Amino acid sequence: MPVNCCRKKKGNQNNLDEINMEKEITIVNEQRLIKLLKQNSLSITDSRKKILQLFLEQNGALAHGDIERKAGEKFDRVTVYRTLQVFVDKGIIHTIPTADNSIRYALCKDECGEGHHHDHHVHFVCNSCNNTYCLDDVVTPGIKLPKGYSANHVEVVVEGVCKNCQ
Amino acid sequence: MPVNCCRKKKGNQNNLDEINMEKEITIVNEQRLIKLLKQNSLSITDSRKKILQLFLEQNGALAHGDIERKAGEKFDRVTVYRTLQVFVDKGIIHTIPTADNSIRYALCKDECGEGHHHDHHVHFVCNSCNNTYCLDDVVTPGIKLPKGYSANHVEVVVEGVCKNCQ
DNA sequence: TATCTTTTGCAACATTGTTGCTTTTTTTAT
């Protein structure tokens, strides 16, 4: 019920201390996680909260393996597969193709919904730290195709060295 | 030695008829295959010839699975993996990342060589026939990256409906 | 043709992804 994750309030997190003594960030996110799941008419389960949290805490994209490693001790491999699939279907995360045959997943911006993704940004893979980032502000360019071809979606993946690794 | 695959001559293929009664195209390619392998200082083996032939005969790109199916009765799975790896290393073929986690391979144009690929064209995946094509004439656009990022390579994959499926 | 080098096939294994079914958890309606 208390959905105040976006409104600034100062020093009012103490009422939650007795419920959960873990890091503050966890508590804050708990609200956001539940809200996000409800918005997508998904039932609230531990694995969905945990995996969604990984994405919210993560700057870049996550490969299935990453998620399995970070959440795998608590959850079955199959659950991770199914959860990611549900998130993709609902438009919560999107996939990023990479050259090494390991699909990465990253959070969608709010325009995506069930059955329709609208991620028109460029993806960046750093050859140094091997992270994958969504460059949300870099819009995919239009591609002029030969006669007879029509495009549904354009995916651009740039490889190089990221901001942090220069 | 007879390296005349590119020069036009008329009606001179009969001298090969007694050696191999199979389809003409096979004979012609045999010369080309050997030439190509030698150019890349690779030893001439049945599997390399066969797999290279698949690429030369194929308009679009091939997934590992395709190749295994088409050449798999004669060759071991491991050989297919190793052959593709060698071809990529030598700059004979290049990889195309796709959203379904199945890397495709396609022939490189001559500018590629050992250790350096120069494939600057756009790739096209048809949602109807599921083929992947190199659009050799469509050059990858320049992408303006945020401050701090530097690009080594830009990969563009367009999804849509191809010429043949419209 | 004999020798040396490279490649292949095989076996075994590791990783990744899928499916069916039972148990557990979550939701919904009392």
Place this chain on the structure above:
DNA sequence: ATAAAAAAAGCAACAATGTTGCAAAAGATA
């Protein structure tokens, strides 16, 4: 709050994909 219904998780078994070491076979070299 509780019981019934619905959804999700876990488990096991399997399928597909990819890797490695080594012995046998094929190719290159002289």
